[in-house]
Amino acid sequence: MPELDQRARGGDAKATRLLFDRLQECVAYQREDDAEIRTRVDASYEQARLMQQKYPHFDIGHPLDDSWRNAEFSRGVDLRERCGALSRGQIVTRFDWAALALSQHDRTMTIALAGIGHLNVVGIERVRYADRLAEIGEREAGELGRLAEAGDLDAMARGALMHAADFISPVPNDPFQGYVYAYAWTLANGSTEQMNHLMDGLALGPLSAEQVVRARALGQALYQRCCRSKPSS
Secondary structure, three states: OHHHHHHHHOOOHHHHHHHHHHHHHOOOOOOOOHHHHHHHHHHHHHHHHHHHHHOOOOOOOOOOOHHHHHHHHHHHHHHHHHHHOOOHHHHHOHHHHHHHHHHOOOHHHHHHHOOOOOOOOOOOHHHHOHHHHHHHHHHHHHHHHHHHHOOOHHHHHHHHHHHHOOOOOOOOOOHHHHHHHHHHHHHHHOOOHHHHHHHHHHHHOOOOHHHHHHHHHHHHHHHHHHOOOOOOO
16 A cells, blocks of 8 residues: 555545555454355345345445445455555554544544544554553544534534543543533534433433533533534534
């Protein structure tokens, strides 16, 4: 991927994201021979066919025909060739590309990295690259905060979920900040069952009553600064 590497280093945000995604695909890749790829593709085809029969109006996103099966097979072969050509050290450079995208204030990458599993870290990586991952997490939290201050409701929602999460996430666990984002988001976008459940869980768990009052005040202030005059999305 030398061309992508050069474009990314030159400031091409799309190239940086594509390079990250291609490396990310290979993190937990298990090599498949042609027969195994074909078996997996055929199983996906049959599952999609059964779904379409059961739910005729359900859009599976692609036509169920041999061209799709052939394209999926080709993608499997391409993935095998790409991942097989990469060393573990090369795959680890995805952390560098993620950090670069964040330093360039790439909104798309910021929102994506705050999604569950988008930064896939396996095995010894969590220990060996702990400092690097912590740095990425701090940058990610900072970028979510910058976007939230500008009224980005997606950033608020992702920030609320990631800061409050009890699963492994690149964003540092911060239930108080999670509540702030969640409350500001509900003021701007209206209450939802998911956000109410998140705030109720934080109020009953890691946050004290006093912290909830303070978080609501900060959420209100954030809403006043960024979103009061903006239409809900």
